[in-house]
Amino acid sequence: MSVEPFDAVQVITAKRDGGVVPEDALRWMVDAFTRGYVSDAQMASFAMAVLQRGMERDEIRVMTDAMIASGERMSFAKLGKPTVDKHSTGGVGDKITLPLAPLVASFGVAVPQLSGRGLGHTGGTLDKLESIPGWRAALSNQEMFDQLSDVGAVICAAGSGLAPADKRLYALRDVTGTVEAIPLIASSIMSKKIAEGTDALVLDVKFGSGAFMKDIDRARELAETMVALGTDSGVATTALLTDMSVPLGLAIGNANEVRESVEILAGGGPADVRELTVALAREMLALAGLPDADVEAALDGGQAMDVWNAMIRAQDGDPDAALPVPRETHVVTASSSGVVTRMEALPFGIAAWRLGAGRARAEDLVVHAAGIDLHAKPGDRVEAGQALFTLSADDDARFDRALDALEGAWEIGDAASDVGPLVRERITA
Amino acid sequence: MSVEPFDAVQVITAKRDGGVVPEDALRWMVDAFTRGYVSDAQMASFAMAVLQRGMERDEIRVMTDAMIASGERMSFAKLGKPTVDKHSTGGVGDKITLPLAPLVASFGVAVPQLSGRGLGHTGGTLDKLESIPGWRAALSNQEMFDQLSDVGAVICAAGSGLAPADKRLYALRDVTGTVEAIPLIASSIMSKKIAEGTDALVLDVKFGSGAFMKDIDRARELAETMVALGTDSGVATTALLTDMSVPLGLAIGNANEVRESVEILAGGGPADVRELTVALAREMLALAGLPDADVEAALDGGQAMDVWNAMIRAQDGDPDAALPVPRETHVVTASSSGVVTRMEALPFGIAAWRLGAGRARAEDLVVHAAGIDLHAKPGDRVEAGQALFTLSADDDARFDRALDALEGAWEIGDAASDVGPLVRERITA
Numbered sequence: 001m002s003v004e005p006f007d008a009v010q011v012i013t014a015k016r017d018g019g020v021v022p023e024d025a026l027r028w029m030v031d032a033f034t035r036g037y038v039s040d041a042q043m044a045s046f047a048m049a050v051l052q053r054g055m056e057r058d059e060i061r062v063m064t065d066a067m068i069a070s071g072e073r074m075s076f077a078k079l080g081k082p083t084v085d086k087h088s089t090g091g092v093g094d095k096i097t098l099p100l101a102p103l104v105a106s107f108g109v110a111v112p113q114l115s116g117r118g119l120g121h122t123g124g125t126l127d128k129l130e131s132i133p134g135w136r137a138a139l140s141n142q143e144m145f146d147q148l149s150d151v152g153a154v155i156c157a158a159g160s161g162l163a164p165a166d167k168r169l170y171a172l173r174d175v176t177g178t179v180e181a182i183p184l185i186a187s188s189i190m191s192k193k194i195a196e197g198t199d200a201l202v203l204d205v206k207f208g209s210g211a212f213m214k215d216i217d218r219a220r221e222l223a224e225t226m227v228a229l230g231t232d233s234g235v236a237t238t239a240l241l242t243d244m245s246v247p248l249g250l251a252i253g254n255a256n257e258v259r260e261s262v263e264i265l266a267g268g269g270p271a272d273v274r275e276l277t278v279a280l281a282r283e284m285l286a287l288a289g290l291p292d293a294d295v296e297a298a299l300d301g302g303q304a305m306d307v308w309n310a311m312i313r314a315q316d317g318d319p320d321a322a323l324p325v326p327r328e329t330h331v332v333t334a335s336s337s338g339v340v341t342r343m344e345a346l347p348f349g350i351a352a353w354r355l356g357a358g359r360a361r362a363e364d365l366v367v368h369a370a371g372i373d374l375h376a377k378p379g380d381r382v383e384a385g386q387a388l389f390t391l392s393a394d395d396d397a398r399f400d401r402a403l404d405a406l407e408g409a410w411e412i413g414d415a416a417s418d419v420g421p422l423v424r425e426r427i428t429a
Numbered sequence: 430m431s432v433e434p435f436d437a438v439q440v441i442t443a444k445r446d447g448g449v450v451p452e453d454a455l456r457w458m459v460d461a462f463t464r465g466y467v468s469d470a471q472m473a474s475f476a477m478a479v480l481q482r483g484m485e486r487d488e489i490r491v492m493t494d495a496m497i498a499s500g501e502r503m504s505f506a507k508l509g510k511p512t513v514d515k516h517s518t519g520g521v522g523d524k525i526t527l528p529l530a531p532l533v534a535s536f537g538v539a540v541p542q543l544s545g546r547g548l549g550h551t552g553g554t555l556d557k558l559e560s561i562p563g564w565r566a567a568l569s570n571q572e573m574f575d576q577l578s579d580v581g582a583v584i585c586a587a588g589s590g591l592a593p594a595d596k597r598l599y600a601l602r603d604v605t606g607t608v609e610a611i612p613l614i615a616s617s618i619m620s621k622k623i624a625e626g627t628d629a630l631v632l633d634v635k636f637g638s639g640a641f642m643k644d645i646d647r648a649r650e651l652a653e654t655m656v657a658l659g660t661d662s663g664v665a666t667t668a669l670l671t672d673m674s675v676p677l678g679l680a681i682g683n684a685n686e687v688r689e690s691v692e693i694l695a696g697g698g699p700a701d702v703r704e705l706t707v708a709l710a711r712e713m714l715a716l717a718g719l720p721d722a723d724v725e726a727a728l729d730g731g732q733a734m735d736v737w738n739a740m741i742r743a744q745d746g747d748p749d750a751a752l753p754v755p756r757e758t759h760v761v762t763a764s765s766s767g768v769v770t771r772m773e774a775l776p777f778g779i780a781a782w783r784l785g786a787g788r789a790r791a792e793d794l795v796v797h798a799a800g801i802d803l804h805a806k807p808g809d810r811v812e813a814g815q816a817l818f819t820l821s822a823d824d825d826a827r828f829d830r831a832l833d834a835l836e837g838a839w840e841i842g843d844a845a846s847d848v849g850p851l852v853r854e855r856i857t858a
Contacts, residue, residue: 012606016480041473045605048477051445176474177441 004032008042015049023062030066034165043169044176051181060183060225061232067191070165074141074197076110079149082288083110085198086280087189089222090122092210092349093248096277097125097155098261099269099299102307103281105152106298109288112148114158114196121210121349123254123358126157131255131324131368135317151310163191182218186225193235200236200287202280203227207424208245210345216241216424223427231429236287240279241425246378247348249273253357253371253392255323265308267300270377272422274299279423324369326392330399334382338412343378347409351402355393367394378419382412433461437471444478452491459495463594472598473605480610489612489654490661496620499594503570503626505539508577511717512539514627515709516618518651519551521639521778522677525706526554526584527690528698528728531736532710534581535727538717541577543587543625550639550778552683552787555586560684560753560797564746580739592620611647615654622664629665629716631709632656636853637674639774645670645853652856660858665716669708670854675807676777678702682786682800682821684752694737696729699806701851703728708852753798755821759828763811767841772807776838780831784822796823807848811841 006028014021021029029046032038055063076083084104088094101111115137117124126137137157139147147154160167166188173179193201203226206212207219223239230237249270251260263269264277278295285293298304312319352358356367374389376382388410391402435457443450450458458475461467484492505512513533517523530540544566546553555566566586568576576583589596595617602608622630632655635641636648652668659666678699680689692698693706707724714722727733741748781787785796803818805811817839820831 009604009606012477016477016606039604040468040470041601041605044470044474045477045607048441048445048474048481049606052477052481172470175438175468176471177438177445177478178474 004037008032008038012042012046012049015046015053018053020056021059026059026062027066030063030070030165033169034070040172044172044178047169047173047176047178047181047184050183051178055183057228057232060187060229063183064187064191064194064229064233067163067166067187068195071163071195072161073195076112076145076148076197079110079145081108081110082200083112083198084200084202084284084288085112085193085196086202086204086284087193088204089206089212091206091244091248092121092345092352093252093257094123095128095249095251095257095261096204096273096280098128098258099264099277099304099308100280101153101155102265102311103277103295103298103304104284106303106307107285107290107293108152109285109290110148111153112144112196112198113153113155114192115155116158117359121346121353121358123257125155127366128254128257129155129317131258132312132317132319133321135312135315139315147314151307151314153307153311155311156315158192162195166191182222182225185222186229190226190229190233194230194233198235200284201230202283202287203237203239204242204280205239206242206244208243208345210247210349211244220425220427227427227429237429238283238287239427240283240423241427242276243420243422243424244345246343246419247345247374248276250374250377251371252348252352254366254368256371256373258323265299265305275422326369327394328392328396330391330396331387332389332391334384334386334388334412336412337382337384339415340376340378340380340382340410341413341417342411343374344409347405348372351391351405354402354405355391355398370394433466437461437467441471441475441478444475444482447482449485450488455488455491456495459492459499459594462598463499469601473601473607476598476602476605476607476610476613479612480607484612486657486661489616489658492612493616493620493623493658493662496592496595496616497624500592500624501590502624505541505574505577505626508539508574510537510539511629512541512627513629513631513713513717514541514622514625515631515633515713516622517633518635518641520635520673520677521551521774521781522681522686523552524557524678524680524686524690525633525702525709527557527687528693528706528733528737529709530582530584531694531740532706532724532727532733533713535732535736536714536719536722537581538714538719539577540582541573541625541627542582542584543621544584545587546788550775550782550787552686554584556795557683557686558584558746560687561741561746561748562750564741564744568744576743580736580743582736582740584740585744587621591624595620611651611654614651615658619655619658619662623659623662627664629713630659631712631716632666632668633671633709634668635671635673637672637774639676639778640673649854649856656856656858666858667712667716668856669712669852670856671705672849672851672853673774675772675848676774676803677705679803679806680800681777681781683795683797685800685802687752691737694728694734704851755798756823757821757825759820759825760816761818761820763813763815763817763841765841766811766813768844769805769807769809769811769839770842770846771840772803773838776834777801780820780834783831783834784820784827799823
């Protein structure tokens with residue numbers, strides 16, 4: 001006879017009818033799913049009920065805590081310095097983690113940045129860094145701890161030991177039309193960040209065509225949910241809502257994004273990348289108790305670059321080595337003179353993906369030199385025949401499908417339309 | 430590479446967001462589920478989306494037609510007489526099929542009544558008939574056809590060849606909290622009735638404590654959905670909404686329900702059982718083109734009883750054989766004098782089930798002589814110490830748990846409260 005204290009149908013039915021699932025029942029549901037007692041079909045039905053009916057703030061905290069309890073929990077308490085992490089919901093040309101982690105660490109704060117690989121049109125931080133000869137993503141917990149202690153910043157692969165139940169649930173949601181449930185998105189992102197053991201967290205929640213959330217209202221709901229969840233779980237959390245309707249910076253790919261990141265660390269680089277790096281660094285340092293840190297000076301004075309070099313070397317990378325260059329390039333020029341009025345992030349992301357910068361399946365390899373370099377951005381004046389952007393790939397057979405994706409993705413007109421600020425809102429507990 | 434024309438996530442997402450699933454996509458979904466290409470988890474998520482978002486009339490027709498297409502389809506066209514069937518959503522003491530099928534057949538109409546076994550607190554028609562020595566539920570399609578031709582009425586087990594996809598979907602819904610989705614209930618019931626090949630169908634949709642639908646509004650919605658579905662699928666369909674807050678008749682069990690049915694066929698029996706039998710027979714005969722058939726005369730004149738005897742004999746049963754009698758009985762008496770004001774169907778159904786009349790799992794056996802005989806009904810005057818009802822079982826150890834279920838299930842007061850009519854509404858296309 002079963003000695004299970006709850007029944008999956010009872011839990012599903014409570015949520016299905018708009019009720020609140022009691023804490024002990026919700027913890028049991030996640031645990032029983034991890035053990036295989038609750039089936040994929042039952043969990044999929046529950047996930048759809050959550051998508052339709054939502055979850056209360058406390059249910060999300062409990063669900064997340066149960067996810068964390070399915071695996072190991074790290075702690076950086078013995079480091080003797082504050083830890084602060086950042087998470088972006090993903091966008092096109094989003095390389096911010098690369099300059100940001102060493103910049104924040106240059107103020108004596110530890111930045112344990114567990115990252116992932118890209119899937120679909122948004123790139124992955126580890127894929128970008130793997131453009132650097134020798135650099136390795138996989139670190140043991142001890143290596144990570146030592147690097148945080150010595151260098152202050154680490155960007156590495158999240159081990160499979162953190163919130164394994166989330167990994168299984170995410171794979172299930174992916175095939176059952178339940179990815180979009182905000183309580184489950186929040187719980188999935190935050191369970192790994194909380195299990196990682198950071199003291200504080202800054203979220204870059206993006207909206208617009210190149211973001212997972214197209215709509216600012218949904219992005220705000222996700223940001224508010226995650227800020228509440230972090231706060232309730234003892235992690236000081238702030239979120240910025242940022243515009244992802246235009247690619248971030250001028251580089252979309254892997255090696256070219258590393259190059260652009262190094263420009264930022266050298267005090268240069270595109271204005272939007274610098275603006276967002278500085279804004280996120282200020283939020284992270286404020287949560288670490290350094291609200292008055294002079295972030296711009298650390299970029300312009302080389303302190304952030306010193307940490308970058310040490311961070312890359314600590315993971316066996318050579319920060320001075322040449323980055324891979326593409327075998328084939330194709331330049332797209334302006335067909336008329338005028339002002340660039342639109343450059344849609346999503347098609348540029350898809351085009352870079354098709355050029356080889358991203359992967360369709362988890363087992364695919366990325367081409368580090370593939371991608372797109374923009375030579376103009378919305379608001380810039382261009383003359384007919386002037387280069388607008390360059391496509392790069394290992395094989396020129398890839399250009400046609402990339403250009404298909406870019407059909408109608410940019411526009412040249414008389415005057416640029418007004419665009420709002422990059423950082424649109426700030427959400428705190 | 431897959432050559433599937435649709436993707437399960439696409440179908441789930443359309444329904445999840447409140448859209449209409451196109452006909453070809455919905456047919457593919459059911460077919461791919463039957464083939465095992467669409468997983469249980471995907472179908473469970475889809476079922477929950479249907480429960481939350483509903484389905485349009487035409488989607489329900491397509492879904493049902495796809496269920497039918499998963500198996501065989503019978504035809505009685507060669508019989509040369511109209512066919513009409515009846516389905517009840519199930520209740521406590523609901524033996525109406527037993528007198529109804531021979532009564533309707535006595536007018537020259539064929540009644541192909543494919544029935545099931547009971548599970549939980551509602552009894553199964555086949556379980557009741559198996560109280561009769563020798564009677565067998567399993568007939569081949571040819572035997573069924575021959576009996577419809579010769580006798581006119583057949584009550585037998587539905588073969589597994591009708592709508593097998595429905596069987597798989599029902600089992601999945603049972604464990605994923607999606608049983609209650611009205612479009613799926615309607616599709617499940619009607620797919621088997623339509624595949625059976627009947628020309629016309631009368632539905633007895635019950636509401637109240639002893640029914641699957643407690644609430645009359647939900648029962649009406651189900652009835653309207655099924656009438657529309659039958660009509661759209663070429664089966665003339667009418668529904669009656671009937672009250673199931675009080676047990677039907679005086680007998681709850683198996684052998685005792687057969688005894689009560691024979692009383693009805695002899696022109697006697699409890700008034701409510703006769704009333705509902707007559708009302709449903711009139712609807713069935715009207716759909717078969719005989720709106721003026723004198724139904725009461727066929728009960729009082731013995732024509733219905735003649736068909737009953739022939740029908741039981743055709744399936745190797747002996748209509749004159751003694752029915753099983755219980756080993757143990759326990760009489761419950763009135764503790765005070767007054768009028769019976771309440772007798773709740775659900776606890777009486779659960780008590781009969783616990784006495785052995787029903788089964789908890791499909792593989793359990795029922796005790797044919799177990800059950801409850803009522804000696805008074807709401808509205809009847811009783812004196813203190815007078816017998817109210819008798820429990821019957823094979824083992825007196827069963828009485829305690831049955832009496833637990835009956836705690837507070839009846840009341841004796843000063844005057845009976847008004848109850849509405851048994852047949853509350855009639856729903857037609």
